Amino acid sequence: MSADTTTHTEEHGMSNAGYVRIALILAAITALEVSTYYVDFGRLFLPALMIMMVVKFIMVVSYFMHLKFDNKMFTWIFYAGLILAIGVYCVALATFHFFS
Amino acid sequence: MSADHAVASHDAHVTSTGLSNVKLGMWLFLGSECLLFGGLISTYMLYRGRVGTGPTPMQVFDIPFTSVSSFVLLMSSLTMVLGVSAAHKGDDRNTYLWVAVTALLGATFVGGQVYEFTAFYNEGMGFTTSLFTSSFYVLTGFHGVHVTVGIIMLMSTLGIMKRSKVPGSKSETVEMLGLYWHFVDIVWIIIFTLIYLIPV
Numbered sequence: 001m002s003a004d005t006t007t008h009t010e011e012h013g014m015s016n017a018g019y020v021r022i023a024l025i026l027a028a029i030t031a032l033e034v035s036t037y038y039v040d041f042g043r044l045f046l047p048a049l050m051i052m053m054v055v056k057f058i059m060v061v062s063y064f065m066h067l068k069f070d071n072k073m074f075t076w077i078f079y080a081g082l083i084l085a086i087g088v089y090c091v092a093l094a095t096f097h098f099f100s
Numbered sequence: 101m102s103a104d105h106a107v108a109s110h111d112a113h114v115t116s117t118g119l120s121n122v123k124l125g126m127w128l129f130l131g132s133e134c135l136l137f138g139g140l141i142s143t144y145m146l147y148r149g150r151v152g153t154g155p156t157p158m159q160v161f162d163i164p165f166t167s168v169s170s171f172v173l174l175m176s177s178l179t180m181v182l183g184v185s186a187a188h189k190g191d192d193r194n195t196y197l198w199v200a201v202t203a204l205l206g207a208t209f210v211g212g213q214v215y216e217f218t219a220f221y222n223e224g225m226g227f228t229t230s231l232f233t234s235s236f237y238v239l240t241g242f243h244g245v246h247v248t249v250g251i252i253m254l255m256s257t258l259g260i261m262k263r264s265k266v267p268g269s270k271s272e273t274v275e276m277l278g279l280y281w282h283f284v285d286i287v288w289i290i291i292f293t294l295i296y297l298i299p300v
Contacts, residue, residue: 064278
């Protein structure tokens, strides 16, 4: 593999087959999410849904938005905004006794 | 082209961070958008039980229909990333194709949302019926507007690319569109789980 080809793969992420594989995994997780509406998962219902949501989120951001392959500065910028939002709104919701 | 001109045009792409300013600006914008949607989602979570005399979420939500819409939006992320990949390879034909398919899938999603809103309204769920309905329509409506803006940008970019009038790098333009589109998708991933799948 030439140096040019290596640089191209690093900059732009995966092959098209790789993207299709990621999309299939996302579709499978979505199907599993929808199944929680019909099947009783008991106490696992909420944690399972939240984990699946976070996994889908991270997969799209990492692979489709190329954060996994891109400069770490972009990762910091995006996740800083996201963590700030989660922190601020968790405090706001706690103020209104949402979690109690 | 003189050597000086060649150096000048190369320097035009050099930034103090070594990163593309356009890309940096887009990620800053997306980071700030987290705060916008975070506020709307929090407001909905706070008011989702305040239904008054109106319908409850579980009475009106059509989970099979919304699941199909979610799947359509998820697949539009795949077509978008294939468009970005084609743009990076300089494959104009596939770039046009995948960008157009993405716009079509996005339009399908928005069409589904319009249908859903109409069905909700006919079931007595108006914008001012309760705090739940207001916060629901504002949140999902804002998301729908973002998708619509994305479709307009996709179609405009297609038109500009056809006329070969894209300023700067064509692949970077498509990549920025892709970042916006994927962001709209990840927001829906959260909305679908928190709003539709978790009962009040």
